[in-house]
Amino acid sequence: MKPADLEHLAKLLKDQSGLVVTPEKAYLLENRLAPVARKWGLETIDALVAAMRSRADHKMIKDVVDAMTTNESLFFRDMKPFDNLRDLLLPELMKARAGSKRIRIWSAACSSGQEPYSIAMLLTELGAKVAGWRFEIVATDLSSDIIGRARQGTYSQFEVQRGLPITMLVKYFAQEGDKWRISDKIRTMVQYREFNLLDHPRMLGQFDIVFCRNVLIYFDQPTKAKVLAGIADQMAPDGGLYLGGAETVLGVTDRFEPIPGQRGVYRISQKAAVKATA
Numbered sequence: 285m286k287p288a289d290l291e292h293l294a295k296l297l298k299d300q301s302g303l304v305v306t307p308e309k310a311y312l313l314e315n316r317l318a319p320v321a322r323k324w325g326l327e328t329i330d331a332l333v334a335a336m337r338s339r340a341d342h343k344m345i346k347d348v349v350d351a352m353t354t355n356e357s358l359f360f361r362d363m364k365p366f367d368n369l370r371d372l373l374l375p376e377l378m379k380a381r382a383g384s385k386r387i388r389i390w391s392a393a394c395s396s397g398q399e400p401y402s403i404a405m406l407l408t409e410l411g412a413k414v415a416g417w418r419f420e421i422v423a424t425d426l427s428s429d430i431i432g433r434a435r436q437g438t439y440s441q442f443e444v445q446r447g448l449p450i451t452m453l454v455k456y457f458a459q460e461g462d463k464w465r466i467s468d469k470i471r472t473m474v475q476y477r478e479f480n481l482l483d484h485p486r487m488l489g490q491f492d493i494v495f496c497r498n499v500l501i502y503f504d505q506p507t508k509a510k511v512l513a514g515i516a517d518q519m520a521p522d523g524g525l526y527l528g529g530a531e532t533v534l535g536v537t538d539r540f541e542p543i544p545g546q547r548g549v550y551r552i553s554q555k556a557a558v559k560a561t562a
Contacts, residue, residue, distance in 0.1 A: 285310050289333040293317075293348070296336075300349045301426055302482050302507040316351045323347065350427040355498070357395035359448040360402045365497065365526045368549055370406055373524045377492055378417070380522055386418045390488065392481060392496040392515075394423035397434030397474070398443070399495060401466055404473040405452055422488055424479035431476050437466035482507070484514045492520045498528035505536060512537045516552060525550040 290310055297303045305313065314329060321332040324344060336344055360366050377387055391400040400423035407419050425431050444453055444464045457464040479488065481499065494515055500508045515525060516539035525540060526549055527533070533540040533550055540550040 285314060285329060289330055292333055292337065296345065297349060297352055300345070300482075301353050301480065302503045302511070303353055304502060304504050304507075305352070313352070317348060320344075320347050320351050346428075350429055353426050353502075355393075355395055357398040358446040359398045359444070359452075361399065361447060361497070362529060363447070365495070365548060366402060366406055368546055369403070369493070369524075369526070370410070372546060373493065373549065377522070377524075378414075381492070385416055386420070387493065388420045388422065388489065388491045389493040390485075390491040390495065390518075391421065391423040391474075392479075392494065393499040394425050394431075394434060394476070396430055396439075396443075397423065397437060397476075398439075398447070399423070399497070400434075400474045400476075401437065401470055402447075403495070404470045405456055407473070408456075408470065409452075419473070421474045422477060422491075423474050424477050424488070426478070426480050428478050431478050434474075435471075435476050437471040438463050439466075440464075481511050481514075485518045486514075488518065490518050490520060492523045493526075494519055494523070495526045497526055498531070500527065500531045500536075508536045513539055516540060519552060521552050523551065 290305075290307060290313070293313055294305045297305055317329050317332060321327070321329055324332065324335065324347075326332050326335060332344075332348070335341070336348070374387075381387060389403060391403065394400050400421050403421055407414060423434065425434070438460070439457075440463060444457065453464065456467050456470050458467065459465075477488070479485070481496075496511070496515060500511065503511065512533060516537075519525065524543065529548060531548075533542075538553055538555065541553040541555075543549045543551050
């Protein structure tokens with residue numbers, strides 16, 4: 285790939301999605317964009333970039349961004365955050381919201397839906413403990429194509445074998461040919477919306493719990509701070525933010541602080557909250 289083409293793609297991706305692509309990641313561009321070039325009847329990525337420069341075709345640009353920002357997901361990824369949600373954070377929030385019996389959860393950059401469906405299954409498994417409660421799960425992603433796939437709730441044998449307990453597969457999925465379709469009961473618990481994390485999430489409303497896992501690692505420091513600031517603006521003061529195992533708020537923003545004894549879980553910083561009300 286020509287250096288000028290790499291530079292053009294890197295700027296496009298940074299501006300459109302916040303994704304940072306360095307020269308050593310050129311191979312990733314070539315692997316992911318080759319199918320996009322073929323889709324548009326072009327033989328090479330160089331030709332794809334030339335077409336984007338000359339046409340400025342919105343759909344073509346969107347295909348490129350979608351191809352580079354769609355990352356793999358799996359059910360109950362890492363498991364610890366889900367255990368923490370069930371055993372620690374959720375009981376605390378339910379106690380605090382005993383009057384309204386309503387909790388809103390945001391799964392940001394949800395990809396093909398495994399994370400929000402995992403949350404929905406976890407809540408359903410609580411049975412009588414959550415009877416009478418209203419849980420709203422909002423799942424967002426930049427890619428309209430991946431959101432469409434998530435809404436369908438259909439997965440391959442390989443996908444359901446990754447992280448999903450066999451008991452939940454049997455209980456919440458039905459086999460359709462060589463695919464597995466999640467039950468309508470779980471599927472309708474999740475509201476999917478197309479959303480770019482570079483935008484402010486005020487349109488999504490306030491949340492008690494936010495999952496934004498394995499996303500910030502693709503951003504530079506200013507973009508991380510911007511995304512976290514938006515989340516902080518829309519998160520309840522006693523809510524919880526779950527990040528990926530390789531992610532942290534430390535050195536990025538003072539809007540959040542770690543919840544003591546709960547690795548990878550953050551709350552609105554008390555200092556920031558005081559500053560905001562001063």
